[in-house]
Amino acid sequence: MQRNLLPMLMAMVLLSPLAIDIYLPSLPTMAEEFSVSNSEVQSTLILFLFAMGLGQIVIGPLADRFGRRPVALFGVILYGLSSVLAGVAQEFELLQIARVLQGLAACSTSIVVFSAVRDCYSVKESAKIYSYLNGAICVIPALAPTLGGVLALHFGWRSTFVFMTCYAILILCMVTFRFSETRPSHTISDGALYRWARYKPVLMDRHFLFYAICCMTGMGAILTYVSYSPVWLIGHLGMSELAFSGLFGINALINIGACFGAPWVIKKLGNRPTVIFALSLFVVSAALQFVVHQWGLTSPLAASAGFMLPMALLCIGFALLLGPATSMALSGFGERAGTAAAMLGFIQMSGASLLAGLIQQTSLTAPYAVICVMGGGAIILLTIMSMKRMNAWHVERLAHD
Template sequence: MQRNLLFILMSMVLLSPLAIDIYLPSLPTMAQDFSVSNSQVQSTLILFLFAMGLGQVIIGPLADRFGRRPVALFGLVLYILSSLLAVVSKEFELLQVARVLQGLAACSTSIVVFSAVRDCYSVKDGAKIYSYLNGVICVVPALAPTLGGVLALYFGWRSTFAFMMLYGLIMLVIVLWKFPETRPVNTVSEGALYRWARYKPVLTERHFLFYAVCCMTGMGAILTYVSYAPVWLIGQLGVSELVFSGLFGINAIINIAACFGAPWVIKKLGNRPTVILALSLLVGSAAMQFLAQEIGSQMGMAAAVGFMLPMALLCIGFALLLGPATSMALSAFGERAGTAAAMLGFIQMSGASLLAGLIQQTSLTAPFAVITVMGGGAIILLSIMSMKRMNAWHVERLAQD
């Protein structure tokens, strides 16, 4: 059963990254078709991630109350319907609604996947399963844009959402047929679903807040890069959808390699030093991007490479940052790990979407928007970590005892 379950979980976890990456090459074309600005079409990414973050708080308790299987089925049906709504949307506002619903749907299936790992595997085996799942998630950004570019080239951008709908249908059949209820019988499922007393100890813990903001900053930098890259490279610099997919895929492969190398770095340096290294890489990426824009080419393939090369350093920094920052944020919550993880996901994803959404309201070009989010955020966080009087916010607990 567990072997079949792993296959289902790995297949189901693809729904979220697929909905982010497969339609990236189509963003400039979508802006033209709907006669909207670049920032408006980028909002379809922002809204999706914001809904995923908000769903952590809303849907998480529902999986404990009603079980994993009903929430998974709800998420898949909503994913299919929201993808269909995107396919048939004639008004841009309907597309935005579809993306919000799709974000909630992807959040539902993601919560079920990671809950099922905790339900069915030991701590030791669960760590391996999480590694498999994260590996699958990292592979999608390398492959999905190329698939999306080919689909858009031959069938138009709506075909990318039709592909999501088809994949959702396949997963619905698999889950109906093979996915069992995994919720433990001793799961607490009574009482109020949402109450302040559950979240207050988490949101008032300084250590949690600092490292949650670290995660949010890294995710905000990645989201700004991902949302700006297609409209900048395709719309402004004039590269083709397939060339964009290739460049984006190279950076995704670098991110995959960094994800696999991150555990070794963390083992050698420790959590807090790795966070410092990762934030320093974000600052370095911002500096490289600034130099590329000041002294590099401004058009064509050379400019595209000049924009994407510093983003490779961002991908490495993000891969190094997320693991130790997440571990440090959750370190104080042995008995509230589920609630703390949900709040961390909310802050990370919804906060990042707000950061990216705010920067899109400015007149900054893509390179300088990314510089502002990742460079500015990383510098502020590194400055806090350099202050002894702020040690309670960021120094590891064992180092304090």
């Protein structure tokens, strides 16, 4: 195993959440500057995540064929170039194109990170490593919106993309000089890159599909929460960008604690019970959000806090869900980890972006939008897990290392 691999993977995995969170406080300002609607400016988030998911299908097999390191280098370089393009865009359509390219770039590094975990750790260890990686990911929502708000306040929203460019250069140096190839020698990499036979063993596996949908539901709930929050709190309730960053950061700090505490919970409860517990938190969060919104708080600060408080439970549930669900989804695919990780990412991210995009086409306000996605999805999944005849979908099985 490569020495000091985890810190390097943690640094690489931050590229994706950084591209999501650092410019959140600027969304209302960007909508004004480009003269577009709130749903259109929210599309820059949706397009990024959809491209990140769709790109998994293309790039996953490349990671198995050519190795993790070349794919990582390609992704970091494209991330930097697309960040520059977004920063100089004068037309909204060009910004959207830049976000699609940035999503493709982020998916490259994401595949490398999660494949490297499967390459270098056992399935039992990987659940803990995934949780640590998710903990690193959750640091960004705690810090990036505040940083983005300060940058936008002093230098304009385009400075947030300049910051992403600088971070990409730093990661490029790290990958170039410190990241060695991790692809196992037994990785299946022969034959055509894109053929049904490569994806069929993964997509026909019911156990994989169920836990991939669990990941998709969690990501869909988080994306709905993230995309609606600035529009609801800043645009509707009139909070300042820095006040929004503060409230958002509190939930992110809660998420960080939950992510780093998740390995302990997984050890005590096990993978499947932890998934059940996490989905139950989604249901409780949805119920609490409904009650608080029905209460009809009139003060902007109280209404903002009332919206964000139930979201703290969502953040905890998401932190607990992703590690064991990812580990169980990938547990049977040691010989094709790159392809399996790619399909998981595709279902999780593109599916989540479609969920969030569809809910944005309705007239639902932010509280009801997150209630529908997180509450509805969790209830369906918990119902399946309560049915004995569906055991093949969700009961934990012995993994293949």
